[in-house]
Amino acid sequence: MQEFINLFSHLNPAAYTIITLNILLLIFAQRILTHGFKLAPKTHQYTLWLMLFRGINFLIIFAFGYYYWYQPALEKGPALKILAILGITYAAYLLINFGNYFILKRYGKEREVEGKIRLTETYQTRAVSIFSSVFISIVALIAIIHILGFDSLLETGGVIGFIGVFLALTQSTWAPDIFSGLIILNSDMLGEGDVIEFNDGKTVYGLVYKTKLFHTEILNLIDNHRVMVRNARLRDFTIHNLTKFASARGLREKLIFKIGYDAPTEQVKKMFHEAFGKAIERGLNIEEQHGLEIGIQDTGDHAVEWVVFYHTKNIRKLIRTRQHMMAEFYAMSQQYGISLSTPYTLQIQDTSSNTKEAGAKERA
Structure with a gap:
């Protein structure tokens, strides 16, 4: 305790003021940038300015500490060692974040995510970021080891x-996710902003929001919440990327209806086409130029299974479009008097002839 008091005894009022002011700026940097400079949080520009702001504050504090504490000191005491370790740790943190930002700026890919254009990670950015972070961390670790007297x-x-040894013993918990994340980015099968479908006990339709080092964040389009999936587990799923179309027409959506045999074929087709026209008039997210495809998928015991195909390119609103299309077909079926419920067929067997034969035998 006395050593800390002796350290601060070297400072004059001006040094006290400058160091205290910079410490306060370090603490309230986020609020200053948000409210003072009107920067939107969680953006690359905000992150860069936050690191620059705090970096300058740190350098000023470090410079004053070096001038007032390190130069007059005859030997390194524990208090100065603690300050040096904190300084190296913070400097390594700033260098890693600065490096990751410029790597993303150089090798990142621009993509639209939730209506905003932003830089997203690629295989190159992830691999170079991991290498640079490991290198900086090792240099900082060696410096801290020497400060501690080893x-x-x-x-x-x-x-x-x-x-x-500690990392080797725990590698089963973190290594698969890191390598799986690199494989996902390298394959380019899915990326940030893509809408995917997979089965995790139930069918999930989600927007890939962020592919991070250990996990991937997905926005569930049905329940409207975020889902965090480990990269290694995500690779185990069969993933349907609905954003990557097989042709320029867009995603080919299918709806199935079971209609009774009593409904005339031409009436059914006319009903579907008219409902499709109503959907276009309402401005639903469907491709008018590619039209509607109608066919019979199966002829069952109770009903004819009709299948309807339409194309859409607004995958973000896929579920809503599907619901509206079902509503249009149902409303039009009521106007045409065609039931979309599966009819229940009863087969009545004529037993009158058997009854007559039995009566004749009794009389005989």
Whole structure:
């Protein structure tokens, strides 16, 4: 405690003011940038300015600390060692974030996510970011080891070896997700902004929001909430990327209706086409130029199974479009007097002849 008091005894009022002011700026940097500079949170510009703002504050505090504490000190006490370790840790954090930002700026891909254009990660950005982060972390770790007094190569190697053994023992919890994330990014099968379908006990329609180091964030389009899926588990699913079309027509959606045999074929087709026209008039997200495809998929015991195909390119509103199309077909079926419920067929067997034969035998 006395050592900390002695450290602050070297400061004059001007140094107290400057260091205190910069500490306050470090603490309230986010609020200053949000309310003072009107920067939108969680954007790349906001992140860059936040790191720059805090970096300058840190350098000022470090410079004053070096001038007033380190130069007059005859030997390194524990308080100065703690300050040096904190300084190196913070500097490494800033360097990693600055590096990741410029790597994303250089190798990232622009994509539209939730109506906004933003830079998204690729295989190159993820791989280079991991390499640079590991390199900076190792340099910072070696510097911290030397500050703690482990000067010999054997002592330094022992500390690094202990950390290496710890990572090796825990690699089953983090390594599969890192490598799976790299494989997902490298395959380009799905990316941020894509709408995908997979089965995790139930069918999930989701928008890929962010592919992170260990997990992927997905916005569930049905329940309207975020889902976090481990990268390794995501690779185990059969994923349908609905955003990547097989042709320029868009996604080919299918609706199935079971209609009784008593409904005339021409009337059924006319009903579907008229409902499709009403949907276009209402401005639903369907491709008018490709028309409606109508066919019979199966002829069952109770009903004819009709199948209707239409195309859409607004995959973000896929579920809503499907619901509106079903509503249009149902409303038109009521106007045409065609039931969309599966009819229940009863087969009545004529037993009158058997009854007559039995009566004749009794009389005989």
